[in-house]
Amino acid sequence: MSNKLNHSMSLAKPDAVDISNKQKVALAIGVIGLFILTLALFNTNFPNKALFLSLSLGLISVGIIVYSRDAYLTKLEGIKNDGVWFKSISSRGIWGWIVGIILTTFYIILYFFPKYLGLGTNGTENSGLIGLFDPLSKLLSGRPASQWFVYGTLYTVAILAFGYKFILKYRHNRYQQIRTISVMFFQLGFAFLIPEFMYVMNNSLPYYDLKSIWPLNYYIFDEWSVKGFLSNGNIGLALILFGIISIFVITPILTYKFGKRWYCSWVCGCGGLAETAGDSFRQLSSKKMSAWKLERWLIHAVLVFSVVMTTAMVYTYLGNEKNDFWLTKGVFIALVIGFLTLVFAGVMFFKRQELGKDAKYGAIGFFATIGLLLIMHFTGTTEHVFFVKGSALRSAYGLYIGSIFSGVIGTGFYPILGSRSWCRFGCPMAAILGFQQRLFSKFRITTNGGQCISCGNCSNSCEMGIDVRHYAQKGENIVRSSCVGCGICSAVCPRGVLKLENDSMKGRINPTEILLGNDVNLMDFVNKK
């Protein structure tokens, strides 16, 4: 018999699940790759940077690939979550904390102290970690690496290598495989390679990741950015128009047809990292009612803030006189207010019933936004917004939301808060798409009659913290705005109760409890409250 003192199943962890010898070797290979990066970080000057960079990234990828193959290809196809709550790294154990702290530290240095990574300032050459990436950057775009290039490369390698792992893990599930290939493709092509090539073709264009849409791409309407586009003739103009069309036309249409998942779990890089590298942490998101309440306040506050901030930014660099350009401060603010009013009125008129209690909060948010914009217009001087300089507001937004929230907390805290805490609590794009998904979308998660056994696998693996079981056990379709349509709830359901569907708008929401199996008359009675 076991000599362990504590035999409890949930209070203490049972014995760690051992990894195989092959996995140990794979781990060693990956760690050697990381070690090269660490040496570079501490300013080791490698003789042949190209060789050592390839070696490092290669070893890391090979390590992940060999490890995953041994983990999944040695077993039959099926759900492979054995022991996730026993492993230290995926259950907020000591390894989880260590990884979380390392990641967070890396983000802080990356965002605020790039010189420690070896970024050359005032024309000096890169050294250290950033210097190691120079050969690759020069190969792609001809310029030396920046901290963002280093980050982008590591990010892409992570999505590709862990994407491979994810595909193996779900090799019985084509939805998961195709979705992951899509995410890998958009990261490698649209976020990483195309912007580099665009720089080669036209090096005065601002960096533009075509799949990144305002307000996630919060700097697209900054003065420097707009000027950069406009000074580049037709290409620049086309890009900025594409940016505007993405927001007002492409996004709503795609969301209507497929739900917000077309973006959040098929295209978006933040989502891509969460789904691949973050997959081991998806079960850590909180499903408590209190977390849901916090989520709704926080994500909408960020959205309001980003609308006001962008409006303020654009407002500051527009002129007062019609003679310069038709879009003056006055016209612009009127357009924004008009558009918001149109959206708000439309929602109130057509969809009031569906929103229910939330409509009140929505109204408060709407009037707050309009109020802020008007106050801004009538009190603000040309330079100041709420007595703060417009550019200061913009940089504050960039700092607190763009870096700290999305990077440091969003990704650094994967092992603590789960893989999509940024998408869930902070992403303004997710808020807009979620709003569209909730109001007009053919997307829903259908629940299969009365087959739910309330086991909780679906809720446990929901990275957005949705208590999926709450709906499934009532036989109620799930149309939550936060759902990113990753489809894992459906995959892990042992009774086949959940399915992601695009179907007609009719019958999408069925708030009454439909539990098939009982006599029909009884169900009529149950449904009458």
Added chain:
Amino acid sequence: MEEHIVIIGNGISGVTAARHIRKLSDKKITIISAETDYFFSRTALMYIYMGHMKFEHTQPYENWFWEKNRINLKKGYVKQIETKSKTLLFANNETLTYDKLIIATGSKPNKFGWPGQDLDGVMGMYHKQDLENLEKYAPNNKVCKRAVIVGGGLIGIELAEMLNSRKIPVTFLVREDSFWNGVLPKGESEMINRHIKNHHIDLRLSTNLKEIISDENGKVKSVIIEETGEELPCDVVGLTAGVTPNIDFIKNSNIEIGRGVKVNRYLETNIPDIFAIGDCAEQHEGIDQRRPIEAVWYTGRMMGETVAQTICGNRIEYKPGHWFNSAKFLDIEYQTYGWVFAKPRENEAHSHWKHHDDTKCITVCYDKKTKLFLGINTFGIRMRHEVFDTWLTEKRDVDYVMNHLGEANFDPEFYKHHEKDILSFYNNRLQIA
């Protein structure tokens, strides 16, 4: 003073009854359990041992839910029901009075008097305490070098999957000559046999347990197999040969019992104001083609809904609709709608299609003469409950069902569809037959 409804048992039946009573009324509600403080999903116990979830994740409601909905929870073991004074007597000699009583005590694992069946390391896989026991005797494959499971049903295969997840070698003794073939038609049962073996589980068919041997400390050391006399050394024995109603404490009351608590179609016992629902309730006669006792999650839930109506003044019959059930055999999901018996009855025929990858198959049962569609078993393909429920109600014929099978498909997007294959198999088979 509002009526006091007392429910013994905090499983799906009891909790569903409580929730619906609260929805319909302001009655005082008390749920009693000796097993756990809060309701949890029994069917999810296996995932705790496998490390997919922690115990708290199997609790469908947060702990504040009960107080907010004014449902009192009491931990205690009811020893005796005094029906005349409407009083419950607890093992610690406390008492509690009720106005209406719902017995929802569920089941307990069967034991057939095997020698050694009460040794340390021998357990069922039903209660939370069984799981705690398993964690004690089979935490890993160093402490537990081999486990033997006795009984070839749903709980047995779940236990095998659990132990397998910790790389503990498992020998699975099944009395029948094929896994669960009292319920599953031959082709399906044989496919599952192969699937079990593919997971490196030592499946032994047509094999019975003779006795369990103890070591010097009163813990299991080995088992003896009836047929061969072989002695299998092992550290854990799982007894999973079905369940019986958990009603021992009722035996010396005047509530009528058979194997379970006898109830009529209104779920009423022979004593006024006492009801029984879920696994422990026994119908005087099986409804439709159902058995008098149905130890199934879904029927427990439906009985809970029904009894809540009756207690809240809308006396209503328990009328379960078309039969359905589901399970998962390691990596293969199983759903059934309507009736598919292991052996087709006189007027019935089966059409059994199997995919060449040996993890998907369906069996459709229909009436040979009238071609009426009677039921479907599906393995590895998800089907839509509502569609089959409608087709059964509308009394569709089997040709219609076979031609419209695609409408019932519930697999995730981008999955391969097999309806064409299934249909052509069905059509060819008919011509031959």
